[in-house]
Amino acid sequence: MPTVTYDKQDLLNLVGRKLSDEKLEEIINSIKPNVEKITKNDIVVEHTADRPDLFGIEGLARAIKEYLGIKTKKFSIKKSNVKVKCSKIDYRPYIACAVVRNVKLNDYFIKSLMNIQEVLHETFGKKRKKVAIGIHDFDKIGHSIKYVGMKPETKIVPLGSRKEMSLKEVLEKNPKGKEYGHLVSSHKLWPIYIDSKGVFSFPPIINSDRTKVTDKTKNLFVELTGTDKKAVLQTLNIIVSNLAERNCKIETVQVSYDGKKEITPVVKEETMDVSLEDANKLLGISLNEKKIVELLGKMGYDAKAGKNKITVNVPFYRSDILHPVDIIEDIAIAYGYNNFEPELPKVATIGKAHETEKLSSRIRNLITGLGFQEISRYVLTNTEKQFEKMRNKKEDVIELENPVSKEYSCMRKYLLPGFMEFIFSNMHHDYPQKIFEIGDVVRLDSKSEVGARNERKLCCSISDTKVSYEDISSVLDSFMKTFGISYMLKAVDHPSFIEGRSAEILVNGKEVGIVGEINPHVLTNWKIEMPVAAFEISQDEF
Secondary structure, eight states, X not given: OOEEEEEHHHHHHHHTSOOOXXXXXXXXXXXXXXXXXXXXXXXXXXXXXXXXXXXXXXXXXXXXXXXXXXOOOOOOEEOOOOXXXXXXXXXXXXXXXXXXXXXXXXXXXXXHHHHHHHHHHHXXXXXXXXXXXXXXXXXXXXXXEEEXXXXXXXXXXXXXXXXXXXXXXXXXXXXXXXXXXXXTTTSSSEEEEEETTEEEEETTTEEBSTTOOXXXXXXXXXXXXXXXXXXXXXXXXXXXXXXXXXXXXXXXXXXXXXXXXXXXXXXXXXXXXXXXXXXXXXXXXXXXXXXXXXXXXXXXXXXXXXXXXXXXXXXXXXXXXXXXXXXXXXXXXXXXXXXXXXXXXXXXXXXXXOHHHHHHHHHHHHHHHTTOEEOOOOSEEOHIIIIITTTOOXXXXXXXXXXXXXXXXXXXXXXXHHHHHHXXXXXXXXXOEEEEEEEEEEEEOTTSTTSEEEEEEEEEEEESSSOOHHHHHHHHHHHHXXXXXXXXXXXXXXXXXXXXXXXXXXXXXXXXXXXXXXXHHHHHHTTOOSOEEEEEEEGGGO
């Protein structure tokens, strides 16, 4: 979670009221963030990741004013004639821009601009990969603004330098280029903003020195680029709403994507209905519509009471509001968590372990007693490990839409691939290696409310200089007999196992698992040098 240091005097100036350190800390803690410390000049605040609108000092001041009932500025936006033509850049396709006028820069304002850029880059922007922000002196920008991809030989005078350099040289010599160059270096064309005078921005790396913001700057041009359109637009909304708190005038920019025109920033407020019954039921209190409207006002909402419901206008900069439950949470914050009275549950219960966990514990004790060591692998994996390296035909799995890494792009369907990875990573340890895991896999299930379900499985493996089918099947037999489970083995050819050395495990005629010696081709895929025998069985089936 981001921790931001604010100038205390600037914060109080923006709030427009004198507050003691104790009162200031109490209010901020009540809103949602947590004050870590207050000094003579600064206040250090730890934020939750879901409220990026509070990361900037202006957004925090606005929230404090709303909580105190101080009237806040109404946001307004004007249309400008500024246009940006955007060419398609596949790996960084989305942009958003705004013009900001009536800028009166002072030390507080400059520090605020630097802070909000830095914290949004690191958090919302995922270190500039998802969203990158550029702020320029608008009066130094020429006409015919374009966002295009250019060759690495294209020239720019980077911020803080008077020497013209190629984009490639920026990546090799400039500190920002060295830090963020990996975001563009693997591509043939690199993204730039260019006007009639030349390149003035090289996102997500650095701005040009020509358009740098100084104490004489009167108007700003804010440009963003990114890989996620929604995140780009939301980030711009946060920035312009903060600048508006300093009496700046916000103007739109027309962005053209291959003939398709869009206007940014998009400041349309969403409307949500909150059920009075749901709010009181979830919070365990009894409030009327009028009181809830009052509490929502403390959290910055315009709300109107209806019959058994409240219609709420969600501020355009509140990217965290996805469901009426999020608004009900803000009602609780405004009501004050300290004001909730503890109540004993109407039904007294005593906690106990789930039957699945009880069975897992019994299995764990048994397998440990047979000389095996327990491991625990990630539920997240990838399809290459689950299927290709195991020589299995690819099956449908739960895949992540935007995985952070190719290593973790889907939910596991089998435990055994994780064992292969573990054995490879521990080949330098002594043999035999006898390991087991009791863990969940995730399977698609159309009958489930969420379209998927967890399945508890047991997997055991032995790796040694010499290991056979009999070695692992004897462990399976001990396990089954101890739990009084009648089972049968049916020979089967499975691509992950040696032909003629594997079998399906059947309980009441139903397949519940497989046992056998791992195929040498699979061992080669995993670069494992020793033979491996294993079984994997569904605990849920018995």
